[in-house]
Structure formats: C-alpha cells, structure tokens
Amino acid sequence: MKDAVDRDEFKSAQRRLSSLRFGRRRRTGSALSEAGPGLFLLLVFAVFPVLDLIFLGISYYSCITLNDLQLREAVKVSKSEATAPNGVIAVAVPNQWRRTTIGGLARLAQDPLTNVSYSFGKGNVYVTVVTSVAIQPLLTIPFFPQLPGLGAPISCSISGTRVLENANSVFY
Amino acid sequence: MRRKGQSLVESLVGLMILIPIGLAAFDVVTMVSCYHANEQVADSCARAAATRADQGAAVKAAEDAVEHSQIPGAALSVGVQSIEYNLGTGMVTAVTTMQIKLPVPLPYVSQMTIKSTAVVPIVGTPAPQ
Numbered sequence: 448m449k450d451a452v453d454r455d456e457f458k459s460a461q462r463r464l465s466s467l468r469f470g471r472r473r474r475t476g477s478a479l480s481e482a483g484p485g486l487f488l489l490l491v492f493a494v495f496p497v498l499d500l501i502f503l504g505i506s507y508y509s510c511i512t513l514n515d516l517q518l519r520e521a522v523k524v525s526k527s528e529a530t531a532p533n534g535v536i537a538v539a540v541p542n543q544w545r546r547t548t549i550g551g552l553a554r555l556a557q558d559p560l561t562n563v564s565y566s567f568g569k570g571n572v573y574v575t576v577v578t579s580v581a582i583q584p585l586l587t588i589p590f591f592p593q594l595p596g597l598g599a600p601i602s603c604s605i606s607g608t609r610v611l612e613n614a615n616s617v618f619y
Numbered sequence: 620m621r622r623k624g625q626s627l628v629e630s631l632v633g634l635m636i637l638i639p640i641g642l643a644a645f646d647v648v649t650m651v652s653c654y655h656a657n658e659q660v661a662d663s664c665a666r667a668a669a670t671r672a673d674q675g676a677a678v679k680a681a682e683d684a685v686e687h688s689q690i691p692g693a694a695l696s697v698g699v700q701s702i703e704y705n706l707g708t709g710m711v712t713a714v715t716t717m718q719i720k721l722p723v724p725l726p727y728v729s730q731m732t733i734k735s736t737a738v739v740p741i742v743g744t745p746a747p748q
Contacts, residue, residue, distance in 0.1 A: 568683040569679060570670075570671075570676075570680055570683065571667050571670070571680055571683055571687070573687045607689070608663075608687060608688065610663055610666045610667045610684055612666075
C-alpha cells in the first residue's frame with residue numbers, strides 16, 4: 448500500500464518536473480515547428496511593410512523640406528537662374544540638401560527632377576517649384592515585386608507656390 | 620471556456636480604447652497639416668501685401684495671394700481676416716483663417732477654424748531718408 452502511494456507521488460513529481468523543464472507542448476513539438484513559419488509571416492507581412500511605410504513617411508517629409516528649400520531660393524533669383532538645368536535650384540540646392548541629416552534620410556532611386564514655372568496674378572508674380580522624386584523602400588520585400596513603396600520605388604511630386612520677391616526677376 | 624470569454628471581453632475593451640486613439644490620430648495629422656498650410660498662406664499674403672504702397676492695394680494683393688495658394692484637401696475655405704499695413708512700424712501683419720473638415724468627426728466637433736498670423740517688413744515704399 449505504501450509502495451503504491453510512493454510510486455504515485457514519484458510519478459506525479461516526475462510529471463511536474465518534466466512540465467517545468469520542457470513545457471506542455473513537448474509531446475507534439477508544435478511550438479518549434481510553428482515558430483518558424485509564424486515568425487516568417489509576421490516579419491514579411493507585418494513588421495517589414497510597417498517599417499517601409501514609416502520610412503516612406505520620413506522620406507516624403509524629407510523631400511517636402513527639399514521642395515521648401517528650392518522654393519525659398521527660387522523666389523529670390525532671376526528666372527534664367529531658376530530655370531537653368533544645372534543651376535542653383537535644380538542641382539546646387541539638392542546637393543546641399545543631401546549632405547544634411549534630413550536629406551540623408553531619404554533614399555532616392557534617382558536625382559530629384561525639378562520644374563520651375565511662373566504665373567501672373569493681380570499685380571503679383573508667383574513662382575511654382577515642382578520636385579519629382581522616386582523613393583526607394585527601406586527594405587525591398589521580394590514578395591511584392593511591383594508594389595510601389597514595398598517592392599519597388601514610389602514616385603511622388605511635391606509642389607510649392609510663393610510670391611516672387613522681385614516681380615522684375617521674371618523678365619531676366 | 621470561461622477563459623476564452625474573458626479574453627474576448629478584454630479584447631473588446633482594448634479595441635474600444637485603441638480604435639478611437641487611432642481615429643483621433645487622423646484628425647491630429649489633418650490639423651497639423653492644415654495649420655502648416657495656413658501658416659504658408661499667411662506668409663504669402665503678408666509678402667504680397669508688403670510689396671504694395673497703401674492699405675487698399677495691400678488687401679487686394681493679399682486676396683490674390685490666397686487665390687494662388689495651394690490649399691489642402693481637408694480645407695473647406697481659406698480667407699484673409701485682416702491686413703494691417705502700418706507705415707509707422709514699417710510692417711505688414713496678415714491674418715488668415717482656414718476652415719477645415721475633420722476626417723473623423725469628433726462629438727459636437729466636425730469642423731474647425733485655424734487662424735495664422737504673419738508679419739513681414741514693407742518693401743513697397745522707399746526707405747526713409
């Protein structure tokens with residue numbers, strides 16, 4: 448009788464110890480086999496796309512800053528300087544912007560394209576700067592090969608308009 | 620079975636808190652974006668008004684600047700509230716208002732009015748000798 452009680456207690460203690468060491472799923476091994484695919488799905492379809500979207504927002508904001516810098520310069524210089532293909536607006540400002548911290552955050556697939564145009568109001572002259580950029584995703588996810596922002600660069604245009612500082616600048 | 624029910628209730632309570640926070644985030648982003656746009660409109664108005672020689676011309680120039688401004692999609696209307704062309708101080712003060720529609724209407728608040736002020740030195744008159 449005592450032996451039977453001792454045996455039951457021993458088996459019970461052994462079960463508790465086994466449970467503590469290896470967890471409840473040891474018998475099936477499902478935890479290990481599910482972790483791999485689960486982690487893969489979580490990373491590829493949740494974590495990486497979210498990181499890409501966050502980075503896309505940061506890059507877009509960075510490009511808005513570039514457009515603002517170009518616009519600030521465009522209102523001060525003459526039309527011939529502003530519209531020059533290798534001039535201060537199209538080349539010098541983007542190059543300077545890239546050397547800054549916020550400019551370095553944007554991963555561009557190619558150099559930004561800038562278009563400067565002028566329009567006339569009632570006594571005012573307005574300059575519009577359109578900056579076209581192609582932002583590369585932070586992590587290119589191969590499962591979305593043609594999806595802009597996740598597996599391919601996303602193109603966007605940022606536009607800004609301001610009053611020309613000196614209205615006569617539009618004529619020379 | 621009892622534990623599953625508890626999880627369901629906890630999930631529902633959690634979602635009841637998280638979903639309004641997420642929706643409110645849309646409103647906050649819209650408000651910040653529109654505020655920034657209105658600041659630019661005010662600056663543009665003040666800059667246009669500063670190139671004029673008197674109050675009347677300055678108001679017309681500011682209204683023209685509003686017409687040429689880029690306005691965000693959430694904005695219902697933008698207008699010049701006041702232009703103060705002060706030759707004494709040599710400064711123009713422009714105040715613009717922008718009425719915006721919130722993407723997720725809050726209780727009793729579906730529209731908001733944002734006001735921005737910009738001050739720019741007058742450049743439309745000759746400097747005093």
